[in-house]
Amino acid sequence: MTPDQKINSIVIVGGGTAGWLTAGIIAAEHSANGTAINDLVDVQITLVESPDVPTIGVGEGTWPSMKSTLQKMGISETDLIRECDASFKQGTLFNGWKTGGNDAYTHPFTPPHSYASTNLAPQWQKFRNEVAFADAVSSQNALMFQGLAPKQISTPEYAFNANYGYHLDAGKFAELLRKHCVDKLGITHLKANVIAINSSADGDIESLQTDTEGHIAGDLFVDCSGSKALLLGEHFEIPFCSRSQFLFNDTALASQVPYTNSDDPIASSTLSTAQTSGWIWDIGLPTRRGIGHVYSSAHTTEDRASEELLAYIKATVSAEAASTTSIRKVAFNPGHRAKFWHKNCVAVGMSAGFIEPLEASALVLVELSAAMIAEQLPANRQVMDLVAKRFNTKFLYRWDRIIDFLKLHYILSQRQDSDYWKDNIAASSIPESLSELIDLWRWQSPWHRDTGHIDEMFPSASFQYVLYGMGFETQSSTTVRRSDREADSAAAGLFRENAERTQKLLASMPTNRELIDKITTYGLQKI
Amino acid sequence: MSNYVLLNNSAHKDLRVITTRSESYGDNVMHAMTFPIEFRDVQSSYPIFFCKDSESGQFYPAALFGLEQNQNLFLTEGGWDASYIPMMIKRHPFLIGYQTDPEHVGGKKPVVSIDMDNPRINDSEGEPLFSDNGEATDYLKESISMLEAIHHGHEHNKGFVETLLEHDLLEAFTLEVVLNDGSKNQLTGFYTIAEQKLHELEGDTFAMLNKRGYLQAIFMAVASHSRLRPLVEKRNALIL
Numbered sequence A: 001m002t003p004d005q006k007i008n009s010i011v012i013v014g015g016g017t018a019g020w021l022t023a024g025i026i027a028a029e030h031s032a033n034g035t036a037i038n039d040l041v042d043v044q045i046t047l048v049e050s051p052d053v054p055t056i057g058v059g060e061g062t063w064p065s066m067k068s069t070l071q072k073m074g075i076s077e078t079d080l081i082r083e084c085d086a087s088f089k090q091g092t093l094f095n096g097w098k099t100g101g102n103d104a105y106t107h108p109f110t111p112p113h114s115y116a117s118t119n120l121a122p123q124w125q126k127f128r129n130e131v132a133f134a135d136a137v138s139s140q141n142a143l144m145f146q147g148l149a150p151k152q153i154s155t156p157e158y159a160f161n162a163n164y165g166y167h168l169d170a171g172k173f174a175e176l177l178r179k180h181c182v183d184k185l186g187i188t189h190l191k192a193n194v195i196a197i198n199s200s201a202d203g204d205i206e207s208l209q210t211d212t213e214g215h216i217a218g219d220l221f222v223d224c225s226g227s228k229a230l231l232l233g234e235h236f237e238i239p240f241c242s243r244s245q246f247l248f249n250d251t252a253l254a255s256q257v258p259y260t261n262s263d264d265p266i267a268s269s270t271l272s273t274a275q276t277s278g279w280i281w282d283i284g285l286p287t288r289r290g291i292g293h294v295y296s297s298a299h300t301t302e303d304r305a306s307e308e309l310l311a312y313i314k315a316t317v318s319a320e321a322a323s324t325t326s327i328r329k330v331a332f333n334p335g336h337r338a339k340f341w342h343k344n345c346v347a348v349g350m351s352a353g354f355i356e357p358l359e360a361s362a363l364v365l366v367e368l369s370a371a372m373i374a375e376q377l378p379a380n381r382q383v384m385d386l387v388a389k390r391f392n393t394k395f396l397y398r399w400d401r402i403i404d405f406l407k408l409h410y411i412l413s414q415r416q417d418s419d420y421w422k423d424n425i426a427a428s429s430i431p432e433s434l435s436e437l438i439d440l441w442r443w444q445s446p447w448h449r450d451t452g453h454i455d456e457m458f459p460s461a462s463f464q465y466v467l468y469g470m471g472f473e474t475q476s477s478t479t480v481r482r483s484d485r486e487a488d489s490a491a492a493g494l495f496r497e498n499a500e501r502t503q504k505l506l507a508s509m510p511t512n513r514e515l516i517d518k519i520t521t522y523g524l525q526k527i
Numbered sequence B: 001m002s003n004y005v006l007l008n009n010s011a012h013k014d015l016r017v018i019t020t021r022s023e024s025y026g027d028n029v030m031h032a033m034t035f036p037i038e039f040r041d042v043q044s045s046y047p048i049f050f051c052k053d054s055e056s057g058q059f060y061p062a063a064l065f066g067l068e069q070n071q072n073l074f075l076t077e078g079g080w081d082a083s084y085i086p087m088m089i090k091r092h093p094f095l096i097g098y099q100t101d102p103e104h105v106g107g108k109k110p111v112v113s114i115d116m117d118n119p120r121i122n123d124s125e126g127e128p129l130f131s132d133n134g135e136a137t138d139y140l141k142e143s144i145s146m147l148e149a150i151h152h153g154h155e156h157n158k159g160f161v162e163t164l165l166e167h168d169l170l171e172a173f174t175l176e177v178v179l180n181d182g183s184k185n186q187l188t189g190f191y192t193i194a195e196q197k198l199h200e201l202e203g204d205t206f207a208m209l210n211k212r213g214y215l216q217a218i219f220m221a222v223a224s225h226s227r228l229r230p231l232v233e234k235r236n237a238l239i240l
Helices: A017-029 A065-073 A077-083 A121-125 A133-137 A140-145 A170-183 A230-235 A302-316 A319-324 A361-375 A381-411 A419-424 A432-441 A460-469 A482-508 A512-522 B036-042 B138-166 B195-199 B203-211 B214-237
Strands: A009-013 A044-049 A059-061 A087-089 A091-095 A104-108 A165-169 A188-191 A194-199 A205-210 A215-217 A220-223 A240-242 A251-258 A270-274 A278-284 A288-295 A328-331 A335-337 A345-347 B004-006 B031-033 B048-052 B059-064 B094-100 B108-115 B170-178 B184-193
Touching: A009 A017, A009 A215, A017 A044, A017 A065, A017 A170, A017 A361, A059 A361, A065 A077, A065 A165, A065 A361, A077 A170, A077 A512, A087 A512, A091 A140, A104 A133, A104 A140, A104 A460, A121 A133, A121 A460, A121 A482, A133 A140, A133 A460, A133 A482, A140 A482, A165 A170, A170 A188, A194 A230, A220 A230, A230 A345, A251 A302, A278 A302, A288 A302, A302 A319, A361 A381, A381 A419, A381 A432, A381 A460, A432 A460, B004 B094, B036 B059, B036 B138, B036 B214, B048 B214, B059 B138, B059 B184, B059 B214, B094 B138, B108 B138, B138 B170, B138 B214, B170 B214, B184 B214, B195 B214, B203 B214
Parallel strands: A009 A044, A009 A220, A044 A188, A091 A270, A220 A345
Antiparallel strands: A059 A165, A087 A165, A091 A104, A194 A205, A205 A215, A240 A335, A251 A288, A251 A328, A270 A278, A278 A288, B004 B108, B031 B059, B048 B059, B048 B184, B094 B108, B170 B184
């Protein structure tokens, strides 16, 4: 391509959630509807999908960011709930992570009360033996433990009393996005297999050669082809960086389990229960639960992992469900590509990398990647290299932070019941950046300026929830600080406000199931 | 709590209904559902806004009687001080219910129920329901025709609200009322006609609204806002 070649045409390869989300997010910013104004032209977006590759249809969790992502695309929340078997998720509830016993704590989506101005963590330390951190500072903790919804039927679409994301059926979600992208956002959908990649002299991708749709030319190619990374991996041979030295889990056993009764409660958090060599996810959709065991194949066998999964299903659903469920095995290499944007090709989704779903980082990374592509869409080929460089720097940083945050869950555990937990606290398995933070937090609690970037994926509040939920202790300050004195006088009032708000929400929020049923019957209002 | 049973002229032949308006009979309500068919009368006394049913989240038009929960500023020692009382208030202790219609598969027919726990009900005071030979009295006949009007009103409201939403003609609305003693009341959870959107409508949409009988209702709801000031004055009059 010539340096002044305009970027008018985007070709996305792959039609899973990554492909359609990327298409929708870019189209929501760049009109693709043929509504050219004056001499400005539309960006053309084409999504080419193999008719032969099935999408992976496991239940998935999103972050709260999905609300605004969908709203910007113009998707109705009522449609999402009805068509994607979706329910409300308010965070993660961790069981057995601390000691392997009956310990439980939450990482709610809502930051601690008054978090913008007051750090309640040092104040809470004085009462750490009387009240759990998340319970003292957040009203969402109680909603999560009781399976209550984050809003009411009279709350408008995407508005909330407590912040939330979704649990949804990824296959149905991709289908809803596809329909919306094609019918409303003017995206061209082609079903064909890519059989060759045609390059220009400078090494850029010029076009894709397909079996049934001929050559598909474009200015920018987005690789959403999944873990095989057709363009970035197979074609450009960008190396893969394994991160298994930090995060050991590399295998998942996934199952779908129906409810015993169709009106059984739907959990309003992802349940994460630690096992001897991994952990079990439990995601409640309206019609079924998605339950799976993600573990380290170096530390346990498939049989052993399967036994633990079935024991969990037996204990939390029924013996019958455990004896009839079918289990699907997915092996993965935890890690990411050495870079994500190379020449005129950028990878989004599993083609960029994959890591255990401990904090449901997969879909939010797709949203963040697509949003940056949409916002920074290069005007021409020349500036694309600059945008690519910045994109790579940002997302390598993000992968490192995800790894730090996931690893944090393991190193705070007191579990010693298997080599898995022992190996997880070996110094060689802990990224230096995380070790440094832990040393820092022994003396001061996480706070706004700890984090490097303004658009950090895991803000200091998330670190507070996990650290103090896991029982980590920060020494109290030995010198007098003005800000502490102010917080000290404000703290009692803030804790009381939080308790009052909690009581109010507990009394007024429906259960997750009740709200989903009402949305199915009446729908949510737009205002 | 309510205890609705189907009305019949043998079990209920001696019942009477007290029609006096007072707090002891549950008239101390802040607002009540209203219907376009009575907007002409309602707007002469009360502001008309829209609110959401807490069970379904569905919008319905409501006549406003007070500025806070359980406050009805029209209720005085001498009863309800207004020229018109909305049907949903007057209907008590009756309710229109629905029974499976044996004549039509899947059909429902409206039936009259009475709330046996309503304090208006007794057998000595007020309006009798049935004459000695078991026929409905004029009072009961009027009540039944009102229930029928309410039944049609519900249907009409559904279409009315759907059309308003479809054309983005409703908007949220927060009313800050500063009383004479400086205290502030904030009314939230109410919606009103989006007048800017109304003025931007195309001719075809106006014609459609007019044809369905909604246009007049829309403008009467807008006009009813002038009843807010007298409502606030009533509240101010209560300040000693």
